[in-house]
Amino acid sequence: SQTIHQWPATLVQPVGSPLSLECTVEGTSNPNLYWYRQAAGRGLQLLFYSIGIDQISSEVPQNLSASRPQDRQFILSSKKLLLSDSGFYLCAWSRGGTGAYEQYFGPGTRLTVT
Amino acid sequence: AQSVTQPDIHITVSEGASLELRCNYSYGATPYLFWYVQSPGQGLQLLLKYFSGDTLVQGIKGFEAEFKRSQSSFNLRKPSVHWSDAAEYFCAVGSYGGATNKLIFGTGTLLAIQP
Numbered sequence: 001s002q003t004i005h006q007w008p009a010t011l012v013q014p015v016g017s018p019l020s021l022e023c024t025v026e027g028t029s030n031p032n033l034y035w036y037r038q039a040a041g042r043g044l045q046l047l048f049y050s051i052g053i054d055q056i057s058s059e060v061p062q063n064l065s066a067s068r069p070q071d072r073q074f075i076l077s078s079k080k081l082l083l084s085d086s087g088f089y090l091c092a093w094s095r096g097g098t099g100a101y102e103q104y105f106g107p108g109t110r111l112t113v114t
Numbered sequence: 115a116q117s118v119t120q121p122d123i124h125i126t127v128s129e130g131a132s133l134e135l136r137c138n139y140s141y142g143a144t145p146y147l148f149w150y151v152q153s154p155g156q157g158l159q160l161l162l163k164y165f166s167g168d169t170l171v172q173g174i175k176g177f178e179a180e181f182k183r184s185q186s187s188f189n190l191r192k193p194s195v196h197w198s199d200a201a202e203y204f205c206a207v208g209s210y211g212g213a214t215n216k217l218i219f220g221t222g223t224l225l226a227i228q229p
Contacts (some may be wrong), residue, residue: 032215034216042221043204043219043220043221043222044158044204044219046216046217046218049215049216051215057214059216088155090157090158092158094215097215098210098211098214098215099210099215100146100165100208100210101215102148102160102163103160103217104160105150105157105158105159106157107156107157108155108156108157110155
């Protein structure tokens with residue numbers, strides 16, 4: 001069966017510091033991968049998605065970036081965090097390609113920028 | 115552009131009572147529709163999905179949803195809620211084609227259960 005991992009589970013970082021959140025998927029090949037942010041009391045905002053290595057789409061202009069160094073690894077990064085980057089970050093995967101598939105979510109990372 | 119509206123931000127239901135959470139979508143073609151549930155501090159869990167066929171779909175945890183094309187709705191229902199159903203519920207529509215493969219989520223409905 002497939003499993004999705006995220007780490008760290010919680011993170012407290014000062015403004016201006018760098019960020020690296022990691023997501024890995026087990027039990028599948030060539031998945032589509034997604035990063036979402038959920039701010040307090042708000043819905044899910046899609047940040048990035050990837051339908052393959054070197055194929056990353058950005059949905060919202062911001063100081064975040066995403067990379068996919070391996071087929072089943074998705075990393076969310078920032079060079080300098082802002083207070084507004086605080087939130088709950090969720091990684092998700094779906095079957096690969098552009099077909100209609102459901103997404104499966106990881107447990108999330110709670111980021112607090114101080 | 116595709117969109118999803120969940121008109122109820124908060125709903126409180128008594129334990130054992132029936133539940134209906136509303137979801138309206140805007141999509142030009144045949145929609146692919148989903149309901150997810152999120153407990154506090156956790157990720158989202160898929161409750162059910164509609165791709166085609168029977169417009170009444172059954173999901174996990176005793177939930178069901180009905181697709182009504184004429185009303186652009188995909189409402190979630192449960193005949194008798196349990197205290198463990200207290201959570202936030204998200205409706206989503208899939209956007210596929212070309213290099214696009216993503217879900218568009220509503221803003222969620224927070225469900226509280228009173229004894």
